[in-house]
Amino acid sequence: MAAAQPASASTDPLGSAAGPVASTSRGPTPAPPHLKATPPASRAGAPLYDPDATIALIGMRGVGKTTLGLIAATSLRRSFIDADSAFQTLHGPISTFVNAHGWSAFRDAETVILKKLLKEHPRGYVIACGGGVVEREENRQLLQRFKDSGNPIVHVVRDKEETVRYLVDEQARPSWGEEIRHVWARRTPYFESLCTHTIASLTAYPPPPSPQFLMKHVETAFVRLLRSIFGFASSHVPLVAGPRPPPVSGPSSGEYGGYGACESELGRGAKGMRTSFVALNFPDLRVVSAETIRKVAGGVDVIELRVDTLVEVEPVLPFSRVGSPAAANAFGGDAGSGSSTPTARRKRIPSPHFVTLCFGHLRRCSPLPILFTVRTEKQGGVFPDPHDDNPELMTEYLGLVELGFKLGAEYMDVELALPDEVIQRFCSLRGAATQVLGADHDRAGKWQWMSQDVLDKYLRAARLGCDVIKLVSTPTTFDSNLELLKFRARVDALSAAELGTDRPIPLLAINLGKGGQISRYLNPVLTPVTHPLLPGVAAPGQLTYAQTQQALFLSGLILERTFFVPSAAVADAFSREALALGLPYTFLVEDRLAMRKIEPNFGGAYLGFPSSPLPISSLPPDDEVLPPALASGWADLCVPASSEPYSYDLAPSPLGFYKHTNVRVLALAEVITQNLSPINAVGTHTCALLVGLRRKDRSEVVEALRMVGARWVYVLACESDDADEHAAGTSTPSMALDPSRPASPRSRAPSPHHHRNGDAPSAASTANPSRAETPQQNPNASSVPYPQHAPLTLLPIADFSSPRLYAKRPPTIIVSSDDLCPSRFPEQLFASPTGGCALDLSFAGGGGAAGGGAATPVYGPGAAMGAQAPSKRGMLSHAIDDKRARALAAAAGVGTGAVHLAPRVVIDGWQVLGARDVQSECERQAFRALTGRRMG
Ligand SMILES: Nc1ncnc2c1ncn2[C@@H]1O[C@H](COP(=O)(O)OP(=O)(O)O)[C@@H](O)[C@H]1O
Numbered sequence: 056m057a058a059a060q061p062a063s064a065s066t067d068p069l070g071s072a073a074g075p076v077a078s079t080s081r082g083p084t085p086a087p088p089h090l091k092a093t094p095p096a097s098r099a100g101a102p103l104y105d106p107d108a109t110i111a112l113i114g115m116r117g118v119g120k121t122t123l124g125l126i127a128a129t130s131l132r133r134s135f136i137d138a139d140s141a142f143q144t145l146h147g148p149i150s151t152f153v154n155a156h157g158w159s160a161f162r163d164a165e166t167v168i169l170k171k172l173l174k175e176h177p178r179g180y181v182i183a184c185g186g187g188v189v190e191r192e193e194n195r196q197l198l199q200r201f202k203d204s205g206n207p208i209v210h211v212v213r214d215k216e217e218t219v220r221y222l223v224d225e226q227a228r229p230s231w232g233e234e235i236r237h238v239w240a241r242r243t244p245y246f247e248s249l250c251t252h253t254i255a256s257l258t259a260y261p262p263p264p265s266p267q268f269l270m271k272h273v274e275t276a277f278v279r280l281l282r283s284i285f286g287f288a289s290s291h292v293p294l295v296a297g298p299r300p301p302p303v304s305g306p307s308s309g310e311y312g313g314y315g316a317c318e319s320e321l322g323r324g325a326k327g328m329r330t331s332f333v334a335l336n337f338p339d340l341r342v343v344s345a346e347t348i349r350k351v352a353g354g355v356d357v358i359e360l361r362v363d364t365l366v367e368v369e370p371v372l373p374f375s376r377v378g379s380p381a382a383a384n385a386f387g388g389d390a391g392s393g394s395s396t397p398t399a400r401r402k403r404i405p406s407p408h409f410v411t412l413c414f415g416h417l418r419r420c421s422p423l424p425i426l427f428t429v430r431t432e433k434q435g436g437v438f439p440d441p442h443d444d445n446p447e448l449m450t451e452y453l454g455l456v457e458l459g460f461k462l463g464a465e466y467m468d469v470e471l472a473l474p475d476e477v478i479q480r481f482c483s484l485r486g487a488a489t490q491v492l493g494a495d496h497d498r499a500g501k502w503q504w505m506s507q508d509v510l511d512k513y514l515r516a517a518r519l520g521c522d523v524i525k526l527v528s529t530p531t532t533f534d535s536n537l538e539l540l541k542f543r544a545r546v547d548a549l550s551a552a553e554l555g556t557d558r559p560i561p562l563l564a565i566n567l568g569k570g571g572q573i574s575r576y577l578n579p580v581l582t583p584v585t586h587p588l589l590p591g592v593a594a595p596g597q598l599t600y601a602q603t604q605q606a607l608f609l610s611g612l613i614l615e616r617t618f619f620v621p622s623a624a625v626a627d628a629f630s631r632e633a634l635a636l637g638l639p640y641t642f643l644v645e646d647r648l649a650m651r652k653i654e655p656n657f658g659g660a661y662l663g664f665p666s667s668p669l670p671i672s673s674l675p676p677d678d679e680v681l682p683p684a685l686a687s688g689w690a691d692l693c694v695p696a697s698s699e700p701y702s703y704d705l706a707p708s709p710l711g712f713y714k715h716t717n718v719r720v721l722a723l724a725e726v727i728t729q730n731l732s733p734i735n736a737v738g739t740h741t742c743a744l745l746v747g748l749r750r751k752d753r754s755e756v757v758e759a760l761r762m763v764g765a766r767w768v769y770v771l772a773c774e775s776d777d778a779d780e781h782a783a784g785t786s787t788p789s790m791a792l793d794p795s796r797p798a799s800p801r802s803r804a805p806s807p808h809h810h811r812n813g814d815a816p817s818a819a820s821t822a823n824p825s826r827a828e829t830p831q832q833n834p835n836a837s838s839v840p841y842p843q844h845a846p847l848t849l850l851p852i853a854d855f856s857s858p859r860l861y862a863k864r865p866p867t868i869i870v871s872s873d874d875l876c877p878s879r880f881p882e883q884l885f886a887s888p889t890g891g892c893a894l895d896l897s898f899a900g901g902g903g904a905a906g907g908g909a910a911t912p913v914y915g916p917g918a919a920m921g922a923q924a925p926s927k928r929g930m931l932s933h934a935i936d937d938k939r940a941r942a943l944a945a946a947a948g949v950g951t952g953a954v955h956l957a958p959r960v961v962i963d964g965w966q967v968l969g970a971r972d973v974q975s976e977c978e979r980q981a982f983r984a985l986t987g988r989r990m991g
């Protein structure tokens with residue numbers, strides 16, 4: 056196989072030949088000659104891809120293209136083709152073919168197949184290409200044309216060492232007859248330049264109890280990326296008052312209950328419109344624990360990945376100048392200076408591979424949207440300033456910024472010092488997935504906030520298409536902070552004609568340093584904050600989230616609130632959390648709803664375990680009932696309906712109206728999603744079984760299953776509800792719950808008084824995700840993910856032996872309670888070869904099983920509180936234990952005994968969850984719904 060040459064290292068990552076780029080130091084400059092002029096960028100929001108466009112996956116051997124391709128196809132409800140399998144169908148095993156005919160013949164045949172696949176399946180498919188497909192110029196051209204005709208190409212990236220280890224052990228694929236690292240080095244530039252998107256294929260860490268969950272996090276991240284680039288969902292945070300986009304949700308997205316951000320429709324009342332992000336400046340994110348990331352992100356809406364502060368360490372090759380002064384420098388002075396031989400050195404600029412893995416790790420650890428920032432030195436960052444006489448550095452810089460778009464960062468920082476054309480070009484890359492935050496920093500303290508110059512900066516950024524504008528100055532006097540406030544008022548008063556855009560562009564404006572701290576906490580849009588666990592502040596004057604909240608409280612901009620919770624344990628855990636976040640909130644265990652009448656600072660009430668939820672028929676008629684409560688018929692959380700941003704002059708309305716929801720429905724959906732392995736991602740064939748549930752549990756679980764996207768639900772020995780009666784009355788064997796038909800007789804549109812201050816109607820904005828899906832972009836598309844009205848069909852059965860139960864695929868979701876369970880669970884119920892999620896509500900639970908899934912109460916209130924839910928093992932978990940014991944005994948060749956395995960030992964893909972898992976997730980959801988902040 057001839058070694059093809061990689062794309063020239065000087066190729067412009069924005070798509071044309073490299074050339075000198077104007078220095079960023081002189082502010083906006085004419086376009087560098089090599090950057091094609093682009094028409095003014097349209098605003099973010101429109102997807103760049105047809106909703107049905109076929110996706111191609113490329114990447115090295117063994118990185119997970121086939122595995123992820125299957126997952127994507129299942130989740131997006133498309134067909135999947137593996138190009139290697141297509142080859143084998145035609146020519147037999149690849150190894151045999153290569154051994155008999157050589158690599159060149161293999162590549163010829165591969166080209167024929169690739170051409171055919173890309174030509175014949177431009178829509179509705181996911182195609183995993185062979186790892187060596189980029190070796191041939193002809194194939195690269197085929198892929199380039201495929202990309203040019205509007206198809207996404209995703210580069211799958213896995214840790215280099217891990218992949219090499221895997222490939223060294225792997226015997227099935229034919230040998231290249233060449234060092235793996237050489238092949239890697241040659242192909243990587245091709246993959247990086249051909250792809251439109253990049254996904255980090257990380258392995259779960261710590262290792263999950265079941266191998267089926269090794270790639271659960273990648274599945275969630277990958278499906279999230281695909282859904283955002285096709286415009287099916289968005290995790291952007293509402294930054295200005297007004298209508299909100301539909302929430303992120305849907306099968307396998309793992310993000311039920313609203314946005315990836317901490318915003319929740321209910322909690323917004325207590326939080327107001329202020330948003331913030333935490334600036335992560337760890338040198339190597341890959342080694343930061345998920346727990347640390349969760350803690351530092353407590354309360355904030357967005358996480359910033361500071362790419363310029365990342366430090367990549369690479370091995371020093373034997374022929375490098377070990378021990379030389381240069382090597383010592385490279386180690387920052389603490390290596391190579393003595394007699395010890397250095398084995399690694401710091402790379403000046405992190406590689407795309409390293410940045411991709413850091414980004415993937417962040418995705419693995421947090422559902423929050425990511426702001427991707429490559430800050431240059433001139434703007435207060437660490438990335439060496441790209442100069443016009445250093446085109447290679449400029450190419451690296453622009454390449455790193457472009458990588459953020461490819462990774463699907465929700466927000467991309469683009470420095471306004473770049474020329475117009477470059478900014479517009481970046482804006483044209485964002486599609487629906489990304490918003491551009493144009494940033495400019497006055498490090499020298501020259502700006503006058505009320506000068507025309509500064510206004511012009513804002514107007515230019517708006518004209519170029521930025522979605523958020525960040526202006527940062529260095530104050531010389533305290534008055535500069537007052538000037539900044541006036542500047543904000545001036546911007547707010549701009550007319551559409553002056554702005555040149557159809558909507559206001561959110562402004563993040565702050566002053567640096569101690570003298571500017573007041574401007575930080577008063578800033579309403581995406582205030583950057585730090586955290587004591589970070590290596591240091593990312594910019595002078597940064598405050599912690601808790602400090603900003605305390606300062607806002609002292610300024611009268613956050614009001615004290617009293618919330619009512621069901622137990623002392625919950626009150627204790629929530630109070631500790633509020634204290635850590637600097638919130639002036641009190642949590643009391645009192646007689647629930649009655650308190651809202653007499654407590655002047657009433658912020659909300661949660662009626663979780665051991666309280667009982669309220670039937671919605673008992674709620675005051677003018678209160679608003681949100682979909683999870685409306686559909687299930689039960690409400691377990693309420694907050695004042697008023698959603699004004701809180702302020703000293705806007706009193707809360709304790710005697711006003713209230714909004715009610717059911718956080719248990721959200722928690723059930725979350726627990727089920729997090730505990731289904733990727734291969735069981737909910738699809739058209741997913742079957743669920745409900746056994747022995749009381750009316751309330753049953754209706755909550757059914758609603759959660761509908762949110763998750765389940766289609767077929769068997770119901771055995773459950774208390775009936777209206778739906779059953781309806782089904783019995785019409786003697787239909789199954790009953791499709793039309794999402795447009797409320798499951799409860801109580802159905803009303805929220806009354807107008809709930810939507811003061813230009814807020815979107817909350818029922819619409821928290822509408823059940825399956826209803827809120829918006830695949831309308833192309834109603835004629837042959838395969839549109841997540842049909843808007845995908846019905847959930849209830850299939851009543853009389854007992855476990857009902858032939859109906861075995862007519863379709865075996866259930867992969869089983870929810871049971873011993874209360875009404877008629878008999879023992881037969882083993883054949885667990886026939887799903889890929890296991891499933893067993894939720895036994897009569898079982899306390901082992902604290903979640905999905906390796907870091909949301910149901911794992913290793914942190915937060917669930918862990919602290921220790922649920923007082925049922926302590927015995929329920930019949931469902933017993934049955935799975937017995938099945939495992941029999942399987943183990945059979946494998947060991949001995950008779951079965953009463954072997955009971957620890958709940959976290961999973962040998963067959965079945966994840967057993969209990970009441971405690973649901974309860975701790977309920978509490979996380981409740982904290983978020985009450986306070987508007989995610990727990991840290
Ligand atoms: N991120 C990952 N974590 C754990 N295992 C992985 C990961 N990516 C791939 N694998 C495993 O490596 C093997 C090769 O994956 P595969 O999808 O066939 O790769 P490719 O199609 O890119 O050659 C499979 O057994 C897969 O489960």
Ligand SMILES: O=C(O)C1=C[C@@H](OP(=O)(O)O)[C@@H](O)[C@H](O)C1
Nearest residue numbers: 115116117139185186187228229
């Ligand atoms: O790297 C390569 O040259 C190859 C990779 C394989 O695809 P996968 O990456 O899917 O294993 C397969 O096409 C063939 O063995 C050649």
